[in-house]
Amino acid sequence: MNWHLIVVGFLVHLVLFYSIFDIYFTSPLVHGMAPQISSLAPPAKRLVLFVADGLRADKFYQVYEDGETKSPYLRNIIQNSGTWGVSHTRVPTESRPGHVALIAGFYEDVSAVAKGWKENPVEFDSVFNQSRFTWSWGSPDILPMFSKGATGNHVFTSMYPAESEDFAGSDLAKLDLWVFDEVQNFIQSARQNQTLLNKLKSDKVVLFLHLLGLDTNGHAHKPYSDEYLENIKVVDSGVEKTVKLLEEFFADGQTAYVFTADHGMTNWGSHGAGHPSETLTPLLSWGAGVNKAQQPNSDDYQDGFQQEWKLSHVKRCDVNQADIAPLMSSLIGIAYPLNSVGILPLDYINNTDQYKAENLLTNALQLVAQYEKKESLMKATTLSVFFTPFKLLKSSRKVDILRQIRTLMSKEDYQASILLTKKLMYHSLEGLNYYQTYDRFFLGTSVVMGYLGWMAYVLQLLLREHTTITIMQKTTFNKFTNSSLTVQKGRRIIFMTIGLVVALLLMLQSSKYMYYVYCLLPVMLWNKATQHYQVIYDVINYLSLNHWYLMLIGYCIIGAVSVEILVLSFFYRELMSVGLLGIGLFPLMTSLRQSNKLLVFFWMLSCGVVAVFPMLPVVERQSNINLVMLAGFLMLLSSVLCVYLRPSQDRTTTLILIIQILIIGVSMVIVYTTSSSLSRKEGTPWYNQVLSWTILFTSLVIPSLTSRLILSRLLHSVLSLVAPFLLLSTAHEGLFCLALCYLMFFWLVLEYKLSNDSPSKLHTMTFDEVRIIEETNPRYLQLADVRRGFFFVFFVLTSFFGTGNIASINSFDPASVYCFLTVFNPFVMGTMLLCKIMIPMMMVTCTFHAIHITQQVPTKSLFLIVLLMSDLMALQFFFMVRDTGSWLEIGTSISHYVIVMCMILFIMLLLVVAKLFTTATFPWIQWLSRKTHIQ
Missing domain, CATH: 3.40.720.10 (Alkaline Phosphatase, subunit A)
Known part of the structure; x- marks a missing residue:
């Protein structure tokens, strides 16, 4: 795991995520205006x-x-x-x-x-x-x-x-x-x-x-x-x-x-x-x-x-x-x-026309005072050569309108003065909005350049370090070697000059500190992206020699369609089902359709079952305790089968597995008794709350007590996550979680079978091998790895939208947390609902972590592929953010951008957490795992 890249990527995306608030949600407040009050006596005390x-x-x-x-x-x-x-x-x-x-x-x-x-x-x-x-x-x-x-x-x-x-x-x-x-x-x-x-x-x-x-x-x-x-x-x-x-x-x-x-x-x-x-x-x-x-x-x-x-x-x-x-x-x-x-x-x-006109004018003066304050602040933070005032309410025009209003009021033509006052108010509101969004285009352009710079950097990093293109094109590289020092020096001077000019302009305008970040981040990213500019020539030369231009166009079209399906799934969840059915048919195009028919059948079946859930109602549904109990029973049955079907293990590992099965059973009892108690309006029993919190925290520890064998650790990790997810379920989410577990298992086996050069048997491979892969010379990226990266992003989105509880940011059901607490606490409840989102995503990420080990691909390679795909989605949603139209359209556009950016940040964190979740262990368990592995 390249920690440096993850940290830098996380910080870059944190800035890009935060930018939405500075662009669309800056505070409208200004201070220092004089209060405006009517001189007429009010009707009410x-x-x-x-x-x-x-x-x-x-x-x-x-x-x-x-x-x-x-x-x-x-x-x-x-x-x-x-x-x-x-x-x-x-x-x-x-x-x-x-x-x-x-x-x-x-x-x-x-x-x-x-x-x-x-x-x-x-x-x-x-x-x-x-x-x-x-x-x-x-x-x-x-x-x-x-x-x-x-x-x-x-x-x-x-x-x-x-x-x-x-x-x-x-x-x-x-x-x-x-x-x-x-x-x-x-x-x-x-x-x-x-x-x-x-x-x-x-x-x-x-x-x-x-x-x-x-x-x-x-x-x-x-x-x-x-x-x-x-x-x-x-x-x-x-x-x-x-x-x-x-x-x-x-x-x-x-x-x-x-x-x-x-x-x-x-x-x-x-x-x-x-x-x-x-x-x-x-x-x-x-x-x-x-x-x-x-x-x-x-x-x-x-x-x-x-x-x-x-x-x-x-x-x-x-x-x-x-x-x-x-x-x-x-x-x-x-x-x-x-x-x-x-x-x-x-x-x-209900008052005289004079009272209405006077009070409306007072209201207008209060708006004008805000407008004047905001205009003066904008002038103070913008160089005069760049400042463009609001044309409809220039100083002379504003004075003229106020003079006309007072003239009409002196003539007791109150209706005309009301109409003119409203015009002044509308202009003031337009002017307030104009200055409120004055920097929006400038900031938006900076953020877009930041996105493009980051994606260019990631792409050249992929091509340079994880493909054979630059190695095969040594002649092109040598051609640039003699002039590279001069070019690199010139490039650094250019970007340093741009950065100094940008910083100087921002300083002269007394800009906010975050403006420096938004404007200088693209400069730094493009500086890094162009540092190895010869990669561009290597790629062009490589494509020319191999006549792969048409093939590249075809792959780009397939990639664009695939990413667009992911984007459209935010609007039409049914596309998730279509995508799952398409993924289910994928093995038919491989050799597995003949050599592993049973695996292909179960893969297609699991994809088909999971495809049902995006078509189920996301919201406007009642809690159904029977579905939760059914999911718990099937989880118990699957766990018991695992005890009999898994390879022989030491007694300690078997005992832990039995304990996890019992925890799932206890979770079912908690869900049922809590539901019964709530139906009687008696609240959640205190002992149910204590047990629920205990199960949640112990679930984070139990996997570290088991061996590092891939299949064994994944099984224990999934069982640890299943129990708290069951406690957070209100209807068919538990069934989705179970179906997703089976799909992840068959994905792992499928990828292992597709790899013909695996040196070890799957049931003997351990998570320790990740260290060996990172330290030796790993293989370079293949087209299959791009497909694996797409599968991962697709499954992460499926785990997000497939639970039937997250169609948008506000579609959560508070009943999900009733096993843990019922007293209103927005931050604790929000954290619990966040856990509900992340548990299925964690299952997908742990499986992805196991796949990269079985395929002997370094984490950095797959991480960069996933990051590039996710950023392409995020950039689309950034362009879709809008502040006009209905509030439903505005809210939806913002929600989608927030969701996809949070998903990118969570993926980075989940990759780190998944590694800890699947590799962390106590020393005596590590010794026992090695002993079992040798046997």
Whole structure:
């Protein structure tokens, strides 16, 4: 194993992976703007914000066949005393970005999700911060982000313990009931506390009720479940009681209410991407300063939902999620959040035209202030000769538009001023986006050059060190020898000059540190790629002498089609099945169709069985404990057969094998008892959790207790991985894992049989031989090795997509981790789901590691082939990343790039882990293995 190459490759790909965040997800925040506030008196003294976490618009507005609805109180408000619509959220549809958009008015970059729910990566302004006082109740995952970022001591929080967020709880709606009860207790205590009463009775007050029950019920039971739908009734009833309580307490008619959700949820109980079920959330506002229900106009937008929800008779007013922050600011007369990009939705405002025009202009000035700040920052970091300003909002044009708006307002032509103000706001948003993406083309070009430089380096390394081309073309090489020193010196000077010029330009522009990395990385890579430039002439000469141009074109076409199948499989999983069937037919083109008919039959059968799984539903499926039990039983049966069919081994190894079989049996019991306990809503028994964690950690150690014989170590490694995978299964994943194990075994045997020069029997070969291969002169690459590399990449993708649980980043089922924990912990749960992905990939990688030993090919050769294929895929997905179109398209394009880049990084890590997993052993086991091998 060439550790230097792996480390360098990992770092290069880490930079290329991280670049997507600097290109598409840089923070939109700028600081130093002056707050903008309207001088007119607001209609409300206080605002009550209800956020039903995870509530889908269709489930909230749904009317059943009997005419009933799960939210009768709120529906009555829609039809009589409030304004309603759909709030359109953005990717990522997660709790933190959703609440930031609602309360701060800007769309947080996706990287903030990875930095934590509670802690703010950067400080930002919010409606709560601009209020005089804010009281909030709800989840410890959401409330702290707005209290810790607020200036002064005026944002107060009341949170239930994190342990309450238990997916296995008997009544998850209790999270919402806790909030409503706490608000009631708070109001009661205010009656007896004059200081608190005075604060509550002041103006610019916000009460925030974060209702997490729906989100938790959706994860645990899915959004179509009775638990989720009944939770909507709980929320509706709780809102009704809270509103009556507050109206009686304040009794001044100056309270405004907003009811909405941070995101929706897919049918399979997840969120994070751009599916309409995730991006369409309800919005309802009523009370002081809010329009009552209106008749729709003939030209109002309708998409068919009104008829389905039986709300065609009431005007629907859709907004972008960030528009809710300016709405709340306008209703209680506070400054608009400094970084808000929302536009005040005037259809919700019940006030004079002057009030609407003044508040919209204030909103516009706040956007203009952001634009001016961002423009000045961009000017400061760009040389004047290269700077291109935003044409639609140049300084003179901006001043002219503001003068026209104020002139119209002085003439009381408020409708015209509103139209012109909206034009100014749209131009400001376009300008903000222009400067937000100002460096995108420049950075994208640098990243692409980095990709091409890395692939050129890998290709020349393959041709130079792992083929016979440069050896056979000594005459060409000698022709360049005399001038090589001069050329090399000139080449180094050229690249050094380019690097110095790039670094100087970046320094003059005060660019970010990562910009130096993105721009200088291609220079270094192309410097290395051209260091052995004579390889190009050697290849050309080699092809000319052998007349292989047509053959090369044919191989390139086959390679391009093969890689394209891998790319298209991200969009059409069924192509995995087609590819598996094609791979299954491969031995028919070899001598094995006559000499090893039985092996060919089992190979084709295993490919056919695995090909079934990509065609099974990935999501929108119920947990099926019977399939998990069937998979466990077949695993036990296969393990028992291995005991009788494997070559005779020492007692210690046999004992370990029996222990592993017992562990699989215990895993089955854990899965069954956990499922039974959850169905009774009693949670996961503590002893099941202890056993599950014990099995997970012991699985990492057990293989090191066994011998290094290839077949033996692979068997023990697979059995160690099977047990935790069974604990993480909810339906047919276990069957897929079993089918993949058989396919990997037949792949190993197939490759061994195809090799006619294997000096040893397969059952006597050990993983020790990898050291011998690396230290002696290994054979050079053959076309068959390219095919093996493709098989490996294909099987890795099959193991990724074939589990029926990973169609996209947000399609995980939290039920997968219930054997280990049920209390919400995003990082532990994410780690467990990552383990579920990596276990099948680990099986494939361990088999690939064994194959390279049986074929006596150095790891570096196959590693470079795999890396080159993976990079070709990654480069395609980089060009496919988009930030326009529907949120589903944007989210999908980003997900695909993230997945393929993570796959490349994981392959590098897995190759290292697979080597340790298959070779690490205790000294006494190593001695026993050698003794057994001699016998």
